[in-house]
Amino acid sequence: MSKYKYLKELVYEANMEIPKEELAIVTFGNVSGVDRAEGIVAIKPSGVPYHKLRVEDIVIVDMDNMLVEGKLRPSSDTKTHTLLYKNFPSIGGVCHTHSTYAVAWAQAMKPIPNLGTTHADHLTSSIPVTDVMSDEMILLDYEMETGNQILDTFRKGSLNPDEVEMVLVACHGPFTWGNDPAKAVYNSIVLEEIAKMAFLTLQINPNITSIKQSLIDKHYFRKHGKDAYYGQGC
Amino acid sequence: MSKYKYLKELVYEANMEIPKEELAIVTFGNVSGVDRAEGIVAIKPSGVPYHKLRVEDIVIVDMDNMLVEGKLRPSSDTKTHTLLYKNFPSIGGVCHTHSTYAVAWAQAMKPIPNLGTTHADHLTSSIPVTDVMSDEMILLDYEMETGNQILDTFRKGSLNPDEVEMVLVACHGPFTWGNDPAKAVYNSIVLEEIAKMAFLTLQINPNITSIKQSLIDKHYFRKHGKDAYYGQGC
Amino acid sequence: MSKYKYLKELVYEANMEIPKEELAIVTFGNVSGVDRAEGIVAIKPSGVPYHKLRVEDIVIVDMDNMLVEGKLRPSSDTKTHTLLYKNFPSIGGVCHTHSTYAVAWAQAMKPIPNLGTTHADHLTSSIPVTDVMSDEMILLDYEMETGNQILDTFRKGSLNPDEVEMVLVACHGPFTWGNDPAKAVYNSIVLEEIAKMAFLTLQINPNITSIKQSLIDKHYFRKHGKDAYYGQGC
Amino acid sequence: MSKYKYLKELVYEANMEIPKEELAIVTFGNVSGVDRAEGIVAIKPSGVPYHKLRVEDIVIVDMDNMLVEGKLRPSSDTKTHTLLYKNFPSIGGVCHTHSTYAVAWAQAMKPIPNLGTTHADHLTSSIPVTDVMSDEMILLDYEMETGNQILDTFRKGSLNPDEVEMVLVACHGPFTWGNDPAKAVYNSIVLEEIAKMAFLTLQINPNITSIKQSLIDKHYFRKHGKDAYYGQGC
Numbered sequence: 018m019s020k021y022k023y024l025k026e027l028v029y030e031a032n033m034e035i036p037k038e039e040l041a042i043v044t045f046g047n048v049s050g051v052d053r054a055e056g057i058v059a060i061k062p063s064g065v066p067y068h069k070l071r072v073e074d075i076v077i078v079d080m081d082n083m084l085v086e087g088k089l090r091p092s093s094d095t096k097t098h099t100l101l102y103k104n105f106p107s108i109g110g111v112c113h114t115h116s117t118y119a120v121a122w123a124q125a126m127k128p129i130p131n132l133g134t135t136h137a138d139h140l141t142s143s144i145p146v147t148d149v150m151s152d153e154m155i156l157l158d159y160e161m162e163t164g165n166q167i168l169d170t171f172r173k174g175s176l177n178p179d180e181v182e183m184v185l186v187a188c189h190g191p192f193t194w195g196n197d198p199a200k201a202v203y204n205s206i207v208l209e210e211i212a213k214m215a216f217l218t219l220q221i222n223p224n225i226t227s228i229k230q231s232l233i234d235k236h237y238f239r240k241h242g243k244d245a246y247y248g249q250g251c
Numbered sequence: 252m253s254k255y256k257y258l259k260e261l262v263y264e265a266n267m268e269i270p271k272e273e274l275a276i277v278t279f280g281n282v283s284g285v286d287r288a289e290g291i292v293a294i295k296p297s298g299v300p301y302h303k304l305r306v307e308d309i310v311i312v313d314m315d316n317m318l319v320e321g322k323l324r325p326s327s328d329t330k331t332h333t334l335l336y337k338n339f340p341s342i343g344g345v346c347h348t349h350s351t352y353a354v355a356w357a358q359a360m361k362p363i364p365n366l367g368t369t370h371a372d373h374l375t376s377s378i379p380v381t382d383v384m385s386d387e388m389i390l391l392d393y394e395m396e397t398g399n400q401i402l403d404t405f406r407k408g409s410l411n412p413d414e415v416e417m418v419l420v421a422c423h424g425p426f427t428w429g430n431d432p433a434k435a436v437y438n439s440i441v442l443e444e445i446a447k448m449a450f451l452t453l454q455i456n457p458n459i460t461s462i463k464q465s466l467i468d469k470h471y472f473r474k475h476g477k478d479a480y481y482g483q484g485c
Numbered sequence: 486m487s488k489y490k491y492l493k494e495l496v497y498e499a500n501m502e503i504p505k506e507e508l509a510i511v512t513f514g515n516v517s518g519v520d521r522a523e524g525i526v527a528i529k530p531s532g533v534p535y536h537k538l539r540v541e542d543i544v545i546v547d548m549d550n551m552l553v554e555g556k557l558r559p560s561s562d563t564k565t566h567t568l569l570y571k572n573f574p575s576i577g578g579v580c581h582t583h584s585t586y587a588v589a590w591a592q593a594m595k596p597i598p599n600l601g602t603t604h605a606d607h608l609t610s611s612i613p614v615t616d617v618m619s620d621e622m623i624l625l626d627y628e629m630e631t632g633n634q635i636l637d638t639f640r641k642g643s644l645n646p647d648e649v650e651m652v653l654v655a656c657h658g659p660f661t662w663g664n665d666p667a668k669a670v671y672n673s674i675v676l677e678e679i680a681k682m683a684f685l686t687l688q689i690n691p692n693i694t695s696i697k698q699s700l701i702d703k704h705y706f707r708k709h710g711k712d713a714y715y716g717q718g719c
Numbered sequence: 720m721s722k723y724k725y726l727k728e729l730v731y732e733a734n735m736e737i738p739k740e741e742l743a744i745v746t747f748g749n750v751s752g753v754d755r756a757e758g759i760v761a762i763k764p765s766g767v768p769y770h771k772l773r774v775e776d777i778v779i780v781d782m783d784n785m786l787v788e789g790k791l792r793p794s795s796d797t798k799t800h801t802l803l804y805k806n807f808p809s810i811g812g813v814c815h816t817h818s819t820y821a822v823a824w825a826q827a828m829k830p831i832p833n834l835g836t837t838h839a840d841h842l843t844s845s846i847p848v849t850d851v852m853s854d855e856m857i858l859l860d861y862e863m864e865t866g867n868q869i870l871d872t873f874r875k876g877s878l879n880p881d882e883v884e885m886v887l888v889a890c891h892g893p894f895t896w897g898n899d900p901a902k903a904v905y906n907s908i909v910l911e912e913i914a915k916m917a918f919l920t921l922q923i924n925p926n927i928t929s930i931k932q933s934l935i936d937k938h939y940f941r942k943h944g945k946d947a948y949y950g951q952g953c
Contacts, residue, residue, distance in 0.1 A: 042908055042909070042912050043905065043908060043909065044950075045837070062951065063948075063949055063950050063951065064949055064950030064951060065951070089951055090948075090950075090951055090952070093941060093948060093949045115837050115912075117912070117915055117916055117919065118919060120835060120837060120916050120920075121916055121919030121920045121922075121923055122923060123835065124834045124835040124916060124917075124920040124927065124930075125920045125921075125923035125924035125927055126924065126927070127923060127924055132358045132422070133354060133357065133358040133422050133423060133424070134422060134423040134424070135279070135349050135354060135424070149930075149931065149934075150934065152931070152933040155931075155933045155934055155937045156933065156937070159937050159941070188834070188835050188836060188930045188931075188934060189835060189836045190835070190836070190837070203277065206276055206277060207276070207277065210276050210349075210351070213351055214351055214354050214355055214358060215358075216919065216922070216923060217351065217352060217355030217450065218354075218355045218358040218359045219359075219923075220355075220450070220454065220922065221355055221356060221359035221361060221450060221453075222359035222360065222361055225358065225359055225360070228358075228383075228422045229383065229386070229389075229422075231386040231389045231390065232383075232384065232389055232422060235389045235390070235393050239327060239393075246297075246324075246327060247297055247298055247327045248278075248297050248298030248324070249296065249297065249298060249299070249323055249324055250324070366592045366656070367588060367591065367592040367656050367657060367658070368656060368657045368658070369513070369583050369588060369658070437511065440510055440511060441510070441511065444510050444583075444585070447585055448585055448588050448589055448592060449592075451585065451586060451589030451684065452588075452589045452592040452593045453593075454589075454684070454688065455589055455590060455593035455595060455684060455687075456593035456594065456595055459592065459593055459594070462592075462617075462656045463617065463620070463623075463656075465620040465623045465624065466617075466618065466623055466656060469623045469624070469627050473561060473627070480531075480558075480561060481531055481532055481561045482512075482531050482532030482558075483530065483531065483532060483533070483557055483558055484558070600826045600890070601822060601825065601826040601890050601891060601892070602890060602891045602892070603747070603817050603822060603892070671745065674744055674745060675744070675745065678744050678817075678819065681819055682819055682822050682823055682826060683826075685819065685820060685823030685918065686822075686823045686826040686827045687827075688823075688918070688922065689823055689824060689827035689829060689918060689921075690827035690828065690829055693826065693827055693828070696826075696851075696890045697851065697854070697857075697890075699854040699857045699858065700851075700852065700857055700890060703857045703858070703861050707795060707861070714765075714792075714795060715765055715766055715795045716746075716765050716766030716792070717764065717765065717766060717767070717791055717792055718792070
């Protein structure tokens with residue numbers, strides 16, 4: 018029996034949330050989880066439809082994307098996942114979807130402004146969008162460079178990946194992460210809802226920009242940090 | 252056995268309508284019910300996902316938000332609920348959701364105009380939106396001030412909470428109420444549908460303002476008051 | 486046992502399609518069926534939620550809206566239904582919903598232009614919208630006048646109710662009909678889809694007006710009339 | 720027992736995906752499959768609702784649209800299907816739906832621009848829209864001419880039907896194809912999602928045109944052709 022069975026099960030369960038929550042159609046999307054002590058990542062195999070996916074199909078690779086265990090080829094986005102794990106040291110899971118409204122913002126190449134408390138409950142900034150990749154980056158090592166674009170966006174924007182757990186890759190779609198695979202998917206669910214709400218808000222009133230900083234801080238810090246009082250504190 | 256079991260069950264059932272009717276995702280939203288004779292309010296615990304919620308998790312607080320019964324922390328919005336109960340003497344239930352179209356109007360900071368009989372069947376005015384809270388109010392006692400903003404909106408607009416059973420809190424989302432928890436949720440369902448219809452109407456024809464007063468009155472009073480002839484009169 | 490049992494069952498089944506097809510929320514909407522030989526109409530009782538509706542709750546009234554059989558009050562829209570039966574001699578069922586996109590067009594007070602073959606498969610003209618009722622009509626006998634507004638719209642537009650089986654009542658919503666209650670509901674399903682398609686089409690290209698007459702006629706007459714070759718001809 | 724049973728089953732299963740994936744309401748839409756060795760096409764019967772469709776109802780016609788086997792009349796769109804099989808020699812299945820967003824683009828008479836990687840994963844060009852048919856073509860042999868309009872669009876645009884497996888027929892709706900009936904339906908599912916994403920993208924940012932060629936090629940060729948590395952290579 019695989020020594021990675023526990024992680025494969027978590028990653029399998031998290032992947033199965035994608036069709037259930039309607040975050041992607043057909044074979045689109047993938048979730049991974051990391052075991053930092055073992056130095057391995059468990060990830061969805063490439064191109065397998067969700068209704069055919071089994072726990073034992075989850076692929077194990079090392080942090081350099083080399084196959085460790087599994088009969089199937091890992092997701093073509095694997096290099097993006099491993100790069101995020103290497104550079105965001107506290108995250109435990111990564112999720113990539115093609116959810117409709119988040120993709121629309123990514124294709125529109127616009128960050129999602131912070132227009133309300135649903136957004137502020139989860140992060141204080143806009144949801145960032147990367148720059149479009151150069152032709153050289155696309156040709157060289159596309160999936161690795163997708164990760165580099167994300168890192169670059171966080172560096173330029175002085176964003177903290179422990180607070181901003183989501184990003185839009187321009188012309189492509191969202192990546193989200195969290196302390197485990199389930200939390201990464203949770204963030205994809207929340208992102209899609211925020212993306213739809215922001216779309217509708219600007220259709221109703223195109224002059225809206227952002228809510229005030231004090232309201233952002235109130236909502237974010239009642240849910241996060243040492244003074245949080247939302248939830249059961251466990 | 253809890254002496255509040257009957258109310259916990261009503262409040263539990265009403266809360267479970269939120270995911271069923273798709274009025275909020277993940278842990279968002281909360282419904283409460285009041286027992287005015289006992290001076291207590293039953294409310295959803297904070298941050299518990301609906302699929303894990305059980306009747307015995309419903310928290311009992313008094314009208315000053317002090318815990319009476321329950322092992323979990325009550326909803327972080329509890330102070331808003333109790334303030335509404337104290338000031339709207341005939342209501343028996345309060346519901347707060349993050350339903351998509353109602354939130355979009357709240358984020359757009361626009362009242363929903365009365366554009367048709369679906370709206371007029373339920374209230375004669377626009378669906379009001381509060382002012383944005385001052386920084387001081389946000390910092391001081393945010394959830395209490397959310398309630399105060401609602402009361403202020405009703406005072407300034409000379410609105411009757413027995414007729415207008417719904418409000419949009421600016422930059423946040425809807426609160427609704429009714430004579431019991433189930434009716435409060437019913438009003439959230441209706442509000443979301445009215446919000447979507449109004450959005451689409453103005454996309455099709457931006458020049459539409461409000462239907463005529465005689466049509467509003469006809470629809471409202473065929474459903475409400477002493478001359479009502481809609482329903483089974485019981 | 487009721488001599489109208491067969492019709493009550495048809496009308497019950499047709500009403501239950503409304504929530505199943507998401508043509509209205511809560512208690513909104515109603516379907517009726519006529520037995521012209523007996524001079525009676527079977528219709529949904531007023532304000533009863535669909536999940537509580539039973540076959541025996543269906544109310545029987547005569548063509549002058551007088552109760553013939555049933556313990557519940559008939560739909561408040563009954564007079565509109567009977568007026569349509571009296572004036573459209575070949576129809577057997579009437580359906581009224583508050584389906585979202587059809588209501589949006591009705592609230593926008595715009596007819597739905599014939600923008601494609603999905604529309605032309607069912608009727609050659611635009612889907613008409615009535616005028617707004619005068620204050621006098623609203624006060625006098627509102628539900629009867631709603632029917633009169635529909636008749637007036639068909640008279641002024643020289644529309645044939647055997648071809649155009651749907652109408653939008655301004656500021657209110659759709660009424661549809663057909664040779665039996667099931668066909669009336671079918672037309673409400675089709676109308677909602679046409680209303681959504683037309684909304685989206687005009688958002689993508691606001692300059693679109695109507696498809697050409699030859700294409701309208703081709704699609705309508707391959708499905709209707711003596712030269713029809715769509716379906717199984719039975 | 721029918722010698723075409725295997726194909727009838729495939730075509731039946733593919734047709735049943737249409738309501739399941741919400742690609743059309745009521746009786747709209749149809750899927751076919753070809754057996755080139757036998758020179759026959761299996762197709763949905765005309766006007767049969769999906770919930771009543773059975774395997775044995777699937778109709779067999781030859782490449783000249785003559786009935787080979789079956790008690791029902793074949794889809795009124797049969798001539799369009801057979802013409803595509805005759806002219807696109809490597810395809811094995813054809814699917815026609817009235818899916819909402821794809822129809823909206825067809826009614827808007829606009830090709831769907833390539834705005835992101837969800838699109839580029841499937842084809843490099845825009846999704847083409849045919850010209851509007853002349854009155855003569857509509858009157859002469861409408862369904863055959865619908866096929867000719869598609870062929871003409873591919874000829875004029877120098878499009879390869881093995882790469883571009885989807886088209887919008889102006890004022891009507893989408894046709895898609897693939898190497899078997901299931902793949903044809905898969906392409907209809909993908910097309911509807913791309914159509915919705917493109918609609919939303921242009922609502923958010925009307926200035927967006929197309930993603931860069933290098934990104935299109937990267938995504939298309941990581942999934943297709945000899946250097947593909949997406950999926951399991953089987």
